[in-house]
Amino acid sequence: MNVIVVGAGIDGLATAWSLVKAGHRVSLVEQGTIPYRLAASGDHHRIIRRAYGNAAGYGRLITQAYEAWDELWADLGENHLDPRGFICVSREEGDEAEQYRDGLAAGGFPFEMVEPDEAVRRWPFLEAGSFRYAFFSPEGGALHCRRIATGLAEWLKANGANVYENSKVTEIDAEAGRITLESGETMQGEHVVVTAGAWVLKLFPELAGDLKTYRTALAYVEPPADLKAAWDEAPVILDVGGKTDGYMIPPTRGTGMKFGSGLHKVPTSDADWNREPVEGEGEAIRNLFSPPIARIGEYRVTEVVTCAYTFTADEKFFAYDKGRCLVISACSGHGYKFGAAVGRRVAQAVGDGDIAGLKRWLGAEI
Numbered sequence: 077m078n079v080i081v082v083g084a085g086i087d088g089l090a091t092a093w094s095l096v097k098a099g100h101r102v103s104l105v106e107q108g109t110i111p112y113r114l115a116a117s118g119d120h121h122r123i124i125r126r127a128y129g130n131a132a133g134y135g136r137l138i139t140q141a142y143e144a145w146d147e148l149w150a151d152l153g154e155n156h157l158d159p160r161g162f163i164c165v166s167r168e169e170g171d172e173a174e175q176y177r178d179g180l181a182a183g184g185f186p187f188e189m190v191e192p193d194e195a196v197r198r199w200p201f202l203e204a205g206s207f208r209y210a211f212f213s214p215e216g217g218a219l220h221c222r223r224i225a226t227g228l229a230e231w232l233k234a235n236g237a238n239v240y241e242n243s244k245v246t247e248i249d250a251e252a253g254r255i256t257l258e259s260g261e262t263m264q265g266e267h268v269v270v271t272a273g274a275w276v277l278k279l280f281p282e283l284a285g286d287l288k289t290y291r292t293a294l295a296y297v298e299p300p301a302d303l304k305a306a307w308d309e310a311p312v313i314l315d316v317g318g319k320t321d322g323y324m325i326p327p328t329r330g331t332g333m334k335f336g337s338g339l340h341k342v343p344t345s346d347a348d349w350n351r352e353p354v355e356g357e358g359e360a361i362r363n364l365f366s367p368p369i370a371r372i373g374e375y376r377v378t379e380v381v382t383c384a385y386t387f388t389a390d391e392k393f394f395a396y397d398k399g400r401c402l403v404i405s406a407c408s409g410h411g412y413k414f415g416a417a418v419g420r421r422v423a424q425a426v427g428d429g430d431i432a433g434l435k436r437w438l439g440a441e442i
Contacts, residue, residue: 077101078324080255080265082245082279085117086221086412087404089228089273092237093148100424101189102237103263104235105255107275111225114351116123116273116383118221118330119294122412123312123323125162125216126185129175133440134407135183137414138215145219145415152227158263158328160311162216163190164206165368167317176315177211187213200311201303201388207317211390218312218328219412246270248279253400267426274347274384280403286394287395289388291350292341295358296332296379300344300371308335320364332378337364338409344384346414353380393418393438394397397431 081092084106092104111118124145129134149155156181164173179189188211196211202210226279230434233239253265272279276288295439299307304327313324321338340361358377366372388394391408404422407414418438423436 077267077426078265079103079267079269080253080263082255082268082270083272083275084112084225084229084239084241085271085273085406086415087406087418087422088231088269089225090144090148090416091269091271091404092095092232092419092423093151093228094182094419094423095149095426096232098427099242100423100427103240103265104231104232104237105240105243105257105263107242107243109241110229110239111222114348114382114384115411116385116406116409117225117415119381119383120222120332121218121220121312121328123162123216123325124157124219124313124413125312126183126213127162127164127176127180127314129172129215130438132179132183135179137183137417137440141414144420146305147201147420148224148228148416149259152231154223154227156182156223157217158324159214159217160310160328161212161214162314163210163212164315165195165202165210165313165317167207167368168226168319169208170315170395171315171319173315173317180213185213186215186293187211195437200306201310201369203300203367203370216312216314220327220329220331222410241433245279247310248401250401251399269422269426270401271395273406274386276386276403276405277345278347280396283396283403286388286396289344289347290341290385290387291344291382292336292385292409293353293357293359293361293380293382294334294336295377296334296381297362297375298378299333302312303371310442316365316368318367322365324365324369325408335361335365337361337389341385347384349400351382351384353382383409392440395431395435395438402426402431408436
């Protein structure tokens, strides 16, 4: 079967990988380079973790995610997961950190409760007296996105896929299975899989009622010199508690340390809007993390990276099929961890035609 995949973020790359392994003829079309720096999955790294609060189905689905990543590492010949585990810090009763803890407990997944004094001893960058408790889970870490994308693109080229970079798709005829490029050229496929991230609404504006686009940003920082060793060995911080909706990835395998917060996002109708950082943006993101991070003003901002995400109302994966076309949208900014598993499951659905089963899987209805 001849399949065109539009968009080379993690879902597109993984779908192309799985389709090639299933024996299909694959063309992968990307508007920029691979990895594309403006794509949601074009940053240095993303978190993988078991914790999902009330969304228990996704917590269970992480088992399949790990299995898919292991298959991918075997094909690439290199493992791009730093499995350092993660911690959460709760500052208020019922905050997201506490919801994550309750979800782990309900699922029977491993975690260790850590009292505040012990947490500050183990992770001295935490501010004493600023949180109720912490907990640590060994099932998590950091996935290195840019290295994964580079490795997958090389694998696809070596295994017979046609990979087109700097080839922007401007129109898709879903019924005919035909795409049109900015150059005016057209490509025909028996199936078209669209994994265009925040750009999908430019191709399918009718999905605006289901998908909302946001512009957000991440701050890379240099920690105080006397805390660098502690950060180098630290787990990922999945949530800093309270209302910050903040996460942190320590320096890992030569990459910088990153702060990100769900508070720092702006709705937009255009994925290309305002993608350059603005003055003071990195410091504004950094400052959201005090408390529970001590001495926040001593963390020097070194880089700000912007991202554009599509969100659904229920923050689940989204699938839309029309004619010969299947649109897949990632899990509202936190779907990277499932990328390899999503690719395998989408490729299966393209092969067997069970789109309804795919949608149930994507909704974690398991």
